[in-house]
Amino acid sequence: MEKTKKIISSKEESNIIEIKNLFFKYDKSEEFILNDISLNFKKNVITAIIGPSGCGKSTLLRTLNRMNEVIKIKPILKGKILINKKNIYDKNQNLSKLRVNVGMVFQKPNPFAMSIYDNICYPLKLFGIKNKKILNQIVIESLQKVALYDEVKNKLHSFAQDLSGGQQQRLCIARAIALCPKILLMDEPCSSLDPISTLRIEALIRTLRKDFTIVLVTHQMQQAARIADYTAFLYNGKLIEYNKTKILFFKPKNKLTENYLSGRF
Numbered sequence: 001m002e003k004t005k006k007i008i009s010s011k012e013e014s015n016i017i018e019i020k021n022l023f024f025k026y027d028k029s030e031e032f033i034l035n036d037i038s039l040n041f042k043k044n045v046i047t048a049i050i051g052p053s054g055c056g057k058s059t060l061l062r063t064l065n066r067m068n069e070v071i072k073i074k075p076i077l078k079g080k081i082l083i084n085k086k087n088i089y090d091k092n093q094n095l096s097k098l099r100v101n102v103g104m105v106f107q108k109p110n111p112f113a114m115s116i117y118d119n120i121c122y123p124l125k126l127f128g129i130k131n132k133k134i135l136n137q138i139v140i141e142s143l144q145k146v147a148l149y150d151e152v153k154n155k156l157h158s159f160a161q162d163l164s165g166g167q168q169q170r171l172c173i174a175r176a177i178a179l180c181p182k183i184l185l186m187d188e189p190c191s192s193l194d195p196i197s198t199l200r201i202e203a204l205i206r207t208l209r210k211d212f213t214i215v216l217v218t219h220q221m222q223q224a225a226r227i228a229d230y231t232a233f234l235y236n237g238k239l240i241e242y243n244k245t246k247i248l249f250f251k252p253k254n255k256l257t258e259n260y261l262s263g264r265f
Contacts, residue, residue, distance in 0.1 A: 016183065016213050017041035017064060022079035024056075024063055033059050035237045037079075041183075041230075046205060046214045048228035048245065050221055052260070056237040057217045061185050064088075064215065065102035066095060083183070100127065103176035104185040108192050109168035111160035111175075116143075116152050119160045119171055120178050127179065142174040145211075146204055166197025170204065177212065184212045188219060202227050221261060225249050233257050 017040065024034040034056050041047050049057045062068045066088065068075045081088050088098055112119050120139045129135060139156070143149035148170045152163070160171060169189060176184060186205070190198040205214060206227055218224050224231050225245060232242040233254075241248060241257045252258045 014042045015040040016043040016084060017215075018080075018082040018085075019063075020080040020082070022060075022063065022077070022081065024059060024068070024075065024077050026068075027074035027076055033237050034063070037239045039232060039239055039242055041213060041215055043213050044209060044211075045229040046209050046216060046227055047230045047232065048224035049215065049217045049232050049234060050219075050224050050260075051234035051240075053219070055234045057234055058187050060234065061187055061215060061217050064183070064185055065099050065104060066093075067099075067104065069095075100179045101181050102183045102185060103179065103181035105169070105173050105176050105187070105189050107188045109165055109172050111163070111168050111171055114160065115157045116160045116163070116171060117156040120175050123175065124178060138178050142178040143171075145177060145208070146170040146174045147200075147207075148174060164197070166193050166200060169193060169197070169201060173201075173204065173208075177208070182213060184208065184214050186214060186216045188217055190223065191219065198223075221249075233260065235260070 019037055019039045022034055022037040023032045025032040037060065049060060051057055059068065063077065063081060064083075077089060083098075083102070087093075112122060114122065117139055120142055121135050124135060124138060129138075140149060143152065148167060151167065152158075160168065163171060173184075173189075189205075190201050193201065202223065205216065208214060209229075216224075216228065228245045230243065231245045231248045233240045233248065233256075235256060241252060241254045243253070248257065249261060252261060
């Protein structure tokens with residue numbers, strides 16, 4: 001009996017994010033964009049969210065750090081999203097703290113209009129880190145983690161937007177991880193990159209898995225198959241299937257999943 005309790009406890013602890021009966025839409029919209037989604041994301045694994053355009057992938061991702069609230073239209077949400085067992089939609093939730101713990105990387109590289117060095121330092125300074133020695137250390141470590149330091153170490157004070165597209169995206173990832181989030185959200189991070197840069201970012205994502213829980217939205221099914229441990233398939237705002245990637249791709253349980261993966265729609 002005691003052994004069984006330990007197994008159950010261990011399984012529960014591995015879920016860092018728990019989504020329970022989630023419905024989401026924007027104010028004055030007649031239909032919900034997300035419909036009754038229940039889904040857990042496991043700690044220190046890569047989970048891909050796939051599905052056709054307009055199915056709610058990015059909307060779901062943005063509910064995990066409340067980025068849907070950045071726009072002027074009021075979001076309406078029913079259900080719960082728990083991170084480490086705490087409801088992030090609780091009225092007392094500190095949004096700044098949430099977004100430190102849940103970092104985000106967007107489709108198109110968006111380095112700030114400043115130097116490579118200052119791109120990483122800027123958010124650190126906002127959160128009160130002023131010590132030059134500490135800032136230098138974090139900048140170097142963050143760039144090393146994304147395999148960019150050797151390429152830019154002699155031009156850290158050069159304009160970040162002079163970097164190539166792939167380098168800019170790695171810089172944005174370095175900026176996101178500099179504050180040591182527990183979770184890293186990635187919204188189609190390779191969609192604007194060439195194939196070589198894409199493979200490099202994918203290799204980086206696999207490396208980062210040991211330190212971060214990664215939730216990745218991708219329109220490329222092959223990308224999900226290459227790098228994700230688990231995959232969730234969304235269709236028309238509903239969760240159709242969620243499983244280990246190898247099982248979902250090679251032995252899907254739902255006919256709709258099978259049709260999508262085989263290109264029938």
